[in-house]
Amino acid sequence: MAHGSRLVDLVHARIEGFLAERTSILRSISPDLEPLDAFSKRFLSGGKRFRALFCYWGWDAVAGRGFDPFEAEGGRDRFPVVSAAAALEVFHAAALVHDDIIDNSDTRRGAPSAHRLFEGLHAESGWAGSSADFGRASAILLGDLLLGWSDELLDEGLEPLPDRQAARAARAEFVRMRAEVTAGQYLDILEERAWVVQSDEEQRTRAERVIVYKAAKYSVESPLAIGGTIAGATTAQLDALRGFGLPLGIAYQLRDDLLGVYGDTELTGKPSGDDLREGKRTMLIAIARERLALGQRRLLDELLGDPELDAGQVSMLQRTISDCGAVDEIERLIADNVARATAVLAEAPFSQDARAELGALAKAVTRRSS
Amino acid sequence: MAHGSRLVDLVHARIEGFLAERTSILRSISPDLEPLDAFSKRFLSGGKRFRALFCYWGWDAVAGRGFDPFEAEGGRDRFPVVSAAAALEVFHAAALVHDDIIDNSDTRRGAPSAHRLFEGLHAESGWAGSSADFGRASAILLGDLLLGWSDELLDEGLEPLPDRQAARAARAEFVRMRAEVTAGQYLDILEERAWVVQSDEEQRTRAERVIVYKAAKYSVESPLAIGGTIAGATTAQLDALRGFGLPLGIAYQLRDDLLGVYGDTELTGKPSGDDLREGKRTMLIAIARERLALGQRRLLDELLGDPELDAGQVSMLQRTISDCGAVDEIERLIADNVARATAVLAEAPFSQDARAELGALAKAVTRRSS
Numbered sequence: 010m011a012h013g014s015r016l017v018d019l020v021h022a023r024i025e026g027f028l029a030e031r032t033s034i035l036r037s038i039s040p041d042l043e044p045l046d047a048f049s050k051r052f053l054s055g056g057k058r059f060r061a062l063f064c065y066w067g068w069d070a071v072a073g074r075g076f077d078p079f080e081a082e083g084g085r086d087r088f089p090v091v092s093a094a095a096a097l098e099v100f101h102a103a104a105l106v107h108d109d110i111i112d113n114s115d116t117r118r119g120a121p122s123a124h125r126l127f128e129g130l131h132a133e134s135g136w137a138g139s140s141a142d143f144g145r146a147s148a149i150l151l152g153d154l155l156l157g158w159s160d161e162l163l164d165e166g167l168e169p170l171p172d173r174q175a176a177r178a179a180r181a182e183f184v185r186m187r188a189e190v191t192a193g194q195y196l197d198i199l200e201e202r203a204w205v206v207q208s209d210e211e212q213r214t215r216a217e218r219v220i221v222y223k224a225a226k227y228s229v230e231s232p233l234a235i236g237g238t239i240a241g242a243t244t245a246q247l248d249a250l251r252g253f254g255l256p257l258g259i260a261y262q263l264r265d266d267l268l269g270v271y272g273d274t275e276l277t278g279k280p281s282g283d284d285l286r287e288g289k290r291t292m293l294i295a296i297a298r299e300r301l302a303l304g305q306r307r308l309l310d311e312l313l314g315d316p317e318l319d320a321g322q323v324s325m326l327q328r329t330i331s332d333c334g335a336v337d338e339i340e341r342l343i344a345d346n347v348a349r350a351t352a353v354l355a356e357a358p359f360s361q362d363a364r365a366e367l368g369a370l371a372k373a374v375t376r377r378s379s
Numbered sequence: 380m381a382h383g384s385r386l387v388d389l390v391h392a393r394i395e396g397f398l399a400e401r402t403s404i405l406r407s408i409s410p411d412l413e414p415l416d417a418f419s420k421r422f423l424s425g426g427k428r429f430r431a432l433f434c435y436w437g438w439d440a441v442a443g444r445g446f447d448p449f450e451a452e453g454g455r456d457r458f459p460v461v462s463a464a465a466a467l468e469v470f471h472a473a474a475l476v477h478d479d480i481i482d483n484s485d486t487r488r489g490a491p492s493a494h495r496l497f498e499g500l501h502a503e504s505g506w507a508g509s510s511a512d513f514g515r516a517s518a519i520l521l522g523d524l525l526l527g528w529s530d531e532l533l534d535e536g537l538e539p540l541p542d543r544q545a546a547r548a549a550r551a552e553f554v555r556m557r558a559e560v561t562a563g564q565y566l567d568i569l570e571e572r573a574w575v576v577q578s579d580e581e582q583r584t585r586a587e588r589v590i591v592y593k594a595a596k597y598s599v600e601s602p603l604a605i606g607g608t609i610a611g612a613t614t615a616q617l618d619a620l621r622g623f624g625l626p627l628g629i630a631y632q633l634r635d636d637l638l639g640v641y642g643d644t645e646l647t648g649k650p651s652g653d654d655l656r657e658g659k660r661t662m663l664i665a666i667a668r669e670r671l672a673l674g675q676r677r678l679l680d681e682l683l684g685d686p687e688l689d690a691g692q693v694s695m696l697q698r699t700i701s702d703c704g705a706v707d708e709i710e711r712l713i714a715d716n717v718a719r720a721t722a723v724l725a726e727a728p729f730s731q732d733a734r735a736e737l738g739a740l741a742k743a744v745t746r747r748s749s
Contacts, residue, residue, distance in 0.1 A: 031558070038562050038592060041569055045562070107523060111516040136572035138658070140683065146481040149519060150565045153477060156526055157557045164550070180534070186528045188401070192408050192415070197519045199411055202506035202513055222408060288508070300559055313507065 016076060019087075020061040023095040027162050035251070045151055048126050052102040052155075054098050055118050059261075059374055060101055060232045061094035063254070064368045066237025071246050072359035090239050092166025093179065096159045097232055103155035104190065110148050111198060112287055119278030124148035170239065178238040186231035193223030200290045201314065209298065216295040224265070225258025229374070249357035253350045253367065261347035261374045263339050266291040269328060271336075276379040281322035288314020292342070297335035305329055347375050386446060388615050389457075390431040393465040394423050397532050415521055416494055422472040422525075425488050429631075429744055430471055430602045431464035433624070436736045437606025443730035458608050463479020463549065466529045467602055473525035474560065480518050481568060482657055489648030496520035509589045541610065548608040556601035563593030570660040571684065579668065586665040594635070595628025599744070619727035623720045623737065630716035633709050636661040638748070641697060641706075646749035652693035658684020662712070667705035675699055717745050 032046040042093060068090040069075065071337065108114075109122035116122055121129065128144030136143070151285060163183055167176040197219045204212065233250040234242075268277055269284030284291065294313065298306050312322055330336065351369055354364060402416040438460040439445065478484075479492035486492055491499065498514030506513070533553055537546040567589045574582065603620040604612075612620065638647055639654030640663060654661065664683065668676050679699060682692055700706065720741055724734060 034558065035562055038559065039566060039588060041566060041573075042562055045565060051744055086719075107519050111519055113512070131572065134573065135576055136569075138572045138573045142483070143568065146568050147565060149477050149522075150561050150568075152519075153522075153526065154558060154561045156523065157561070159552060160530055161554050164554075168547075177538075184531050184534075185404075188404065188524060189408065191520050191524045191527070192405055192412055195415060195517060196409055196411060198513065198516050198520075199506075202501065202508045203504065205507045206505055218409060347746075365420060 016062060016065055017058045019091055020058060020065075020094045020098065021054075023091050024098060024162075025050075027095065027099075027158070028053065029166070031158055031161075044127065044130055044147070045146060045154060048123055048151060049102070049155060049158075051120075051126075052106060052117070052123060053099065056098065056101070058094075058098060059370070060097040060228055062370055063229055063232035063365075064094040064097055064236040065090055066363050066370065067250050067254075068240045069236075070233075070250065070357070070359035070363035070367065071237050071240035073363070074129050075360070075362040089166045089170045089176075089179075090236055093163055093183070093235055093239060094232075094264040096163035096166065096183070097235070099155055099162055100159035100187065103152045103159060104194075106148055106152040106155065108194065110145055110152075111194070116279065122148075123151055127151075167239075172241050174236035175238055175241045179235050182231060182235045182238055186235070189222050189231075193219055193221075193227065197223050197289075201288050202378075206291050212290070212295040212298060213292065215267055216290060216292045220259055220262045220292060221255070224262035225255055227258075228261055229258030230254030231262045243358075249353060249359065252353040253357060253371075256346040256353075257350035257371050257374070260343045260350070260371075263292060263343045263346070264375050264377065266293045267336065267339055270330065273378065278379070281320075282318065282327065285313060285323055285326050286316050293330065293335055293339050296338050297330045297333055299339075300333040300335055301329070305333070343375055347371060386432060386435055387396055387428045389461055390428060390435075390464045390468065391424075393461050394468060394529075394532075395420075397465065397469075397528070397535070399421065400670075401528055401531075403536065411733040414497065414517070415524060418493055418521060419472070419525060419528075421490075422476060422487070422493060423469065426468065426471070427749075428464075428468060428749075429740070430467040430598060432736075433599055433602035434464040434467055435460055436733050436740065437603035437604075437620050437624075438610045440603075440620065440727070440729035440733035440737065441607050441610035441612045445730070445735070447734040459536045459540045459546075459549075460606055463553075463605055463609060464602075465535065466533035466553070467605070468564075469525055469532055470529035470557065473522045473529060476518055476522040476525065478564065480515055481564070486649065492518075493521055497521075508550055522700055533721050537609075542611050545608055545611045549605050552601060552605045552608055556597055556605070559592050559601075563589055563591075563597065567593050567659075571658050574660050582660070582665040582668060583662065585645075586660060586662045589660075590629055590632045590662060591625070594632035597628075598631055599628030600624030607716055616728055617634040619723055619729065622723040623727060623741075624721075626716040627720035627741050627744065630713045630720070633662060633713045633716070634747065635664045637706065637709055640700065648749070651690075652688065652697065655683060655693055655696050656686050656688050663700065663705055663709050665704055667700045667707050669706055670703040670708075671699070675703070713745055717741060 028050060032049070035042040035046055085092070097214070106123040109117055110124050114122050124144040124147070127147035128140045131140040131143040137282055163180065167179060170176045200215055200219060227339060230251055233254040234247060237247050237250045266284070269289065269291070270282060272279065272281065274281050280286075294309075297309065301309060309326065312318060312326055351368070352365055354371070357364065359367070398420060402419070403709060405412040405416055444456070462700065474491040475487060479487055480494050484492050485495055494514040494517070498510045501510040501513040531549065537549060570585055573679035577585070600621055603624040604617060607617050607620045612622045636654070639649075639659065639661070640652060642649065644651050650656075664679075667679065671679060679696065682688060682696060721738070724737055724741070727734065729737070
């Protein structure tokens, strides 16, 4: 990821330019829309931009152009892929805004979540009614606005692409990703509640399905494929991008699941053990439940999802899950999936530069601590 | 609207065909997604389809093709406009699903709203956690899914359009409408809360702004313009469509505001006086507040937005608003706006058929009782 930060700057500049145009439209309607504008910028200013990076290097894997950080605006021929990468980030911001309402999360990246920001605005403005209701309602609308914008940004990028077949394929990949991640999120919130009436034998399969649709395809495979299709990838190239992306995406999410239970608050920006309080039924939990004796499993089931868990209960659960060997098994699964991704990469018909960058990205997303 | 019901059938068939394809994708992911599928169909099976009709006759105003109900599937050259009309209905379903969460509405068209349907599913399935939380979370995701689908449906329709300039213009109109209605909805929920700290002099202007963006452009002007651009409208034609659509849209919403306070539950499918309990700050309320003496205005402000209003309080408020002359003033505004729209229509460079149909639609949307 030698060029990672310059590329991130490029995507960021594209997002900022786009937002500036869109928010001037909002302001022409009413100055009262300023919070939609301010909070959009705020939610789009940070993040790791992994999706944008995968999209760019998926493009370069096929286009073989490398990345010249001194070329103005990344070069004219990069406009479509940089816009698509930016669109993925705007879509992701929309998903997070809605996700935080769904999960009732107070924070995002260490700062207040969108509905809490609107809630605060209501409280400090002395408006009538419930601040919490206004916060939630406004954040639903902010997410809707960002969803629409992500789509406009993608279209702006694909418009000047001379290869119309490639533009259509990239758009098809984007809309498939959009539907799949929404379906994956529904399966995720369903699993948190429906596990009580489902058979224990199926729990791992169900957790895997959530990983594949909510995370692996969304965060890695689809961004790579969108980038690749923009460059006019052959079937072999697209297969290689997917063959690399899916196992890497699974490893990425398994690392996320570990961080959700064992992550350092300072680094993740989330309270320690957050996933335990939320009751997320991840692969880690599915594997722990397979390994635990009945008594311990019942205790886990009883405590998991209790928003009031104290620090002592959290660390007890952390130990229980770790002592039964579930953490080691997840680490093995991460290693296996990374190995599978790396093997595909080694044989992939990609540019040299992209192969190196994708290898570095694979390490970054699966060894991270935040 | 001689062809109204056949046209509605055509749009409905397009929606059904599209949903059948999309839900087969959902089922290939997991049978657990069935409720997303079932509730989508349910929310897309009804409604007055005014937006679809305006879109079609906006197209015909320019294309001058009329409507032959016996032509199979409405004819090949109608595929783009019928798809766009269907896309407007799918977008509207998405907006309603989110709107009902925002307004905390239990019903929609006399049946349970989406979040209440998911809430019921949770309760009857014996799943863990809060049914209300699951209902809200799932409905947010259902709305997101429908938003994405509306966009796909529009694209499918515009793809085969030979006039690429027209396709781009239609898409630009659609995305502008999408952002404007979201902004309008935010201004609406803001006004319900922020009126307490704002000057009384501005209340009418603020209510007008909500009407223009949340309703008039969204429900009438934009559908007409989208239809017109698909047919390759000249600037004069597009100006006429807008000049007719905007005042008609204002009249449409003013009628809606009256129905929200005085509508018959049997016909509207909503509890009588629903807007009073919700505390909507409509033009009707703004005008009543201008006309009422201080004591009565204070009483109105106190009761408006109280979800517990009983039937006696509702009918007292209905009388107060009517006795001060606000209802008569709204009726005059409706008549003025309809007259303005009709005058534009009389001079408009449209096909004969479209002129007749648009005139009939103008009557239907401003004289309706549901």
